[in-house]
Amino acid sequence: MVADKGKLEIDEDNLREINEFLLRKDNPLVDEVLKIIDKYGSVDEINRKAEEAGRIDNLMNRLEKKKSPFVKDLEWLKRKRDNEAFVSVEEFRRKVLGKKVSSMEFDDSFAVTLEISALNFFPWLIEEARKSIRNSEVMPARFIRVRSMKEQVEDDDILAFAAAMHIIGASYVQTLDTKGTLLGPDGKPINVHLSGPETITGYFGGVGNPNRYPLKWVDEFLHYYTEYGLRQVLNVNSG
Template identity: 50%
Template sequence: MQNLLNINAHLLASVNGVLLDPTSRVMQNFLEVVAKYGTPEAINRKHREARKMENLFKHVQERNPEALKDLHWLIAQRDRGAFISVAEYRHKVLGEAAQHMAFKDDLAVTLEVSALQYFPWVRVMAEQAIANRTLMPGRYIAVRKMKESEADGDLPAIVAALDIIGASFVETLDTKGTDGSNPHLGGAATITGYFGGIGQPNDHALQWLDEFLYYYT
């Protein structure tokens, strides 16, 4: 049965043939987009620099300075141990029995918020978690328009806040077919079109790549 998982070397060679074909218009277009941002090493270096807390704070200062006080407040709460730990939360819910129970941490469920749209909500959420001794979610998804969020400074503020608390963050790029270009959206096949990309115009793949690298760097 396991041999059914074998990938035929001929098929891999066919894939490499497409990726390495110097006459392929698709691959040339792909490489032209990437070249706008530099080599892979340069792109990753720019990303690491952009995600440094001091650089995120610089962007917040430029576009949304009011958010800085909430970011500093969040750092202070984290550093003083204001948030309940998982062990403390287990004891709160289960009592003394928690000390004698085995938890499968490798199969832990991730609390997720979908969707986190505006930065001010982060502090409200944190204040409630501290006051009520509840857990903070560890993953956040945003679907607000990226350009709008970037322009008013919410984007760097949210990224900084979630880095402060150690949470993961997913942004929905604007290139997703909701501008009417994908006929599958809004109907029974919405999930197919929205998440699978089926029905997207061919050039959307390049637009998505361009947008991704813009925000990545």
């Protein structure tokens, strides 16, 4: 039995209501979002800034100007990648399965991604790379970071880590400092549903965050997007 595609149609009245909500003059949320965007330029300007900021050569240049000790580690990582020092998937399979690997078929549509959560300090990545090379282990390809963004800026970890992701071809996500688990002036999480029976609702769904915080998320994300080319962030929790 083929499902009725007609059921997927969005009612025009519903679309009209959404448009009216977004465009009405007394919508402070949309107005504030647009003001924040204007701080960083037009959409094209914002994307251009992010593209430039996230380029590996620009990231490395910024580290070199700061005389960062991370530069030598990144250069080492690049050499190892170029010299194919890391074990390939085929080599790793043979190491684990032995001779029988030749008679086996692998369905890459079921491929998995090895993720590290959390990796908060760049030097650990270099240690992981050394260990992967030494033991012929597969290098992770996805990293979650939950360290304070401001701290990462202060010690240039944010630049080094972004450059390393380019070098090894991995993806990563950062956690915003204005995240929903942030402690407020009273020492309690800003999300009213945390630390109570509704914790799962608040932690994973983000329900219960103060209304002003989506604006903080937009502002903080656009800052790091245009300054460092950061493309993925966590906002309602730390991973």
